[in-house]
Amino acid sequence: MNNSTVTFAIVVGEHSGDTLGAGLMQQLQQHYPKAKFVGIGGPKMLALGFDSLFDMEELSVMGVFEVLGRLRRLLHIRKSLGEYFIANEPNVFIGIDAPDFNITLEGTLKVQGIKTVHYVSPSVWAWREKRIFKIAKATNMVLSLLPFEKAFYDKHQIPCTFVGHSLADDIPLISDKLLARKALGLSESAKILALMPGSRGGELSRLVAPFLQTAIKLLASKQAKSAELKFVVPMVSEKRAEQFRQLHEKIAPELPIIIIVGKTQQVMAASDCLLTASGTVTLEAALIKRPMVICYKFNPLTYHMFKGFVKLKWFSLPNLLANKSLVPELLQGKVTVDNILPLVEERLFEDQSALNQAYTDIHLMLKQNASEQAAKAVIDLL
Numbered sequence: 609m610n611n612s613t614v615t616f617a618i619v620v621g622e623h624s625g626d627t628l629g630a631g632l633m634q635q636l637q638q639h640y641p642k643a644k645f646v647g648i649g650g651p652k653m654l655a656l657g658f659d660s661l662f663d664m665e666e667l668s669v670m671g672v673f674e675v676l677g678r679l680r681r682l683l684h685i686r687k688s689l690g691e692y693f694i695a696n697e698p699n700v701f702i703g704i705d706a707p708d709f710n711i712t713l714e715g716t717l718k719v720q721g722i723k724t725v726h727y728v729s730p731s732v733w734a735w736r737e738k739r740i741f742k743i744a745k746a747t748n749m750v751l752s753l754l755p756f757e758k759a760f761y762d763k764h765q766i767p768c769t770f771v772g773h774s775l776a777d778d779i780p781l782i783s784d785k786l787l788a789r790k791a792l793g794l795s796e797s798a799k800i801l802a803l804m805p806g807s808r809g810g811e812l813s814r815l816v817a818p819f820l821q822t823a824i825k826l827l828a829s830k831q832a833k834s835a836e837l838k839f840v841v842p843m844v845s846e847k848r849a850e851q852f853r854q855l856h857e858k859i860a861p862e863l864p865i866i867i868i869v870g871k872t873q874q875v876m877a878a879s880d881c882l883l884t885a886s887g888t889v890t891l892e893a894a895l896i897k898r899p900m901v902i903c904y905k906f907n908p909l910t911y912h913m914f915k916g917f918v919k920l921k922w923f924s925l926p927n928l929l930a931n932k933s934l935v936p937e938l939l940q941g942k943v944t945v946d947n948i949l950p951l952v953e954e955r956l957f958e959d960q961s962a963l964n965q966a967y968t969d970i971h972l973m974l975k976q977n978a979s980e981q982a983a984k985a986v987i988d989l990l
Contacts, residue, residue, distance in 0.1 A: 630650075895967070
């Protein structure tokens with residue numbers, strides 16, 4: 609195998625996967641400068657020369673009933689990718705997250721003799737534990753971001769490498785609030801609450817209303833007026849920003865909002881508190897070391913179908929990693945203004961510095977040169 613013939617097939621399904629994919633690509637390109645990267649990638653991967661056969665946004669869907677609405681298209685994409693990779697054999701296939709899509713595709717390719725890696729373990733330790741046997745059959749190696757995941761795979765004797773998280777490598781141990789505000793042109797003296805209702809269309813449709821309604825009530829308080837409270841909304845793409853603008857205009861057109869596209873980490877660093885959807889963004893927030901209130905709402909039918917299968921005390925990464933209730937979580941019917949408001953007020957207007965040591969412990973636990981470790985594991989497999 610010489611450098612000019614190495615092909616890495618990669619499929620990512622959302623922006624957090626795009627970040628991991630880009631970091632992995634950069635490391636692999638150091639070893640294989642002429643390698644080809646093909647599959648489905650996001651904007652960060654495309655900027656590095658990735659050849660995306662489909663738009664990443666097509667895979668960015670979560671929940672049983674949301675998937676059902678797009679099932680025919682998703683099955684077509686997966687079948688097309690399988691046929692393409694079998695006809696144009698890569699040296700290795702790397703599925704990054706998107707487990708329901710990627711693990712089946714990995715199984716199809718592994719049967720054809722193509723080496724497969726799954727990067728980001730599904731939450732098999734939390735629910736649908738028997739998926740681990742499908743993962744074992746479909747993959748040659750799992751790359752896990754969290755240390756307790758590797759212990760779970762070791763127990764089942766399935767090849768797994770703990771690589772840490774690239775966000776912990778990329779985000780400094782101390783994120784300068786003033787510097788971030790200057791870079792974004794935000795007030796240096798105001799209190800800033802970041803409203804972060806998610807990166808998927810379905811998340812926004814369910815969380816924007818309670819977030820904006822909370823902001824309206826918050827703005828009316830005496831504390832907010834004396835603190836010159838501002839609301840900043842970071843969006844991952846112009847498409848999501850436009851969706852948010854339409855909802856804002858419909859729900860709370862009188863509420864002053866600053867929308868910033870493509871600078872989520874800077875907005876978090878500039879903020880005093882975050883009101884956020886669950887997901888990778890909560891890990892970013894912990895690494896940036898800002899207090900937060902985490903909310904999540906599924907499609908009601910999806911939630912009622914699966915709520916009995918989940919075995920976790922917490923659903924957010926900061927709490928799972930700390931193994932305690934570090935930050936408040938509100939799920940489904942508890943996502944109401946009356947519940948959100950006091951939690952945000954406490955974290956916005958009262959001292960939260962006690963959180964910093966727990967956040968730092970998480971940061972150091974995950975700071976393992978993840979992209980380098982992931983690339984090494986892939987190269988060793990080759």
